[in-house]
Amino acid sequence: MLKIRKMTEADLDQAASIAAGSFSQPWDRQGFAEALPLENACFLVSVKYDVVLGYCGLYMAADEGEIINVAVRSDSQRKGIADQLMRSILAEGRAYGVRRFFLEVRVSNQAAICLYEKHGFVRQGVRKDFYILPKEDAYIMNRIDALS
Numbered sequence: 001m002l003k004i005r006k007m008t009e010a011d012l013d014q015a016a017s018i019a020a021g022s023f024s025q026p027w028d029r030q031g032f033a034e035a036l037p038l039e040n041a042c043f044l045v046s047v048k049y050d051v052v053l054g055y056c057g058l059y060m061a062a063d064e065g066e067i068i069n070v071a072v073r074s075d076s077q078r079k080g081i082a083d084q085l086m087r088s089i090l091a092e093g094r095a096y097g098v099r100r101f102f103l104e105v106r107v108s109n110q111a112a113i114c115l116y117e118k119h120g121f122v123r124q125g126v127r128k129d130f131y132i133l134p135k136e137d138a139y140i141m142n143r144i145d146a147l148s
Contacts, residue, residue, distance in 0.1 A: 014052035
């Protein structure tokens, strides 16, 4: 059974492995270890039988949150895991008072763009040469939730 929960220290090696397989400049184990205890950070993992299949993170400040590093193991993609992680991280952010979410995404990453648009994100601009290895622009996308 698939479960979404907060990332723990026991998940760090698996999360770092997923990052290494997903990004040209991935976070390493130390990066995750330093972020986990931060009060303004939330990292979630998708787990099945103690195997981490995906993760995502959110940094928060006041009523804003930056979604970072949504990633799923290559052998587990196209199974709705990223969708579940996005739903969960948005709910976590809202519980902390976040009303405006933003993120950057490679302009060529159509699968991620579709995922974000499905969750109410819209393109707000472009960061020129934001990514390196390879060099590429990023869309800035955001979502503003109504106050409840």
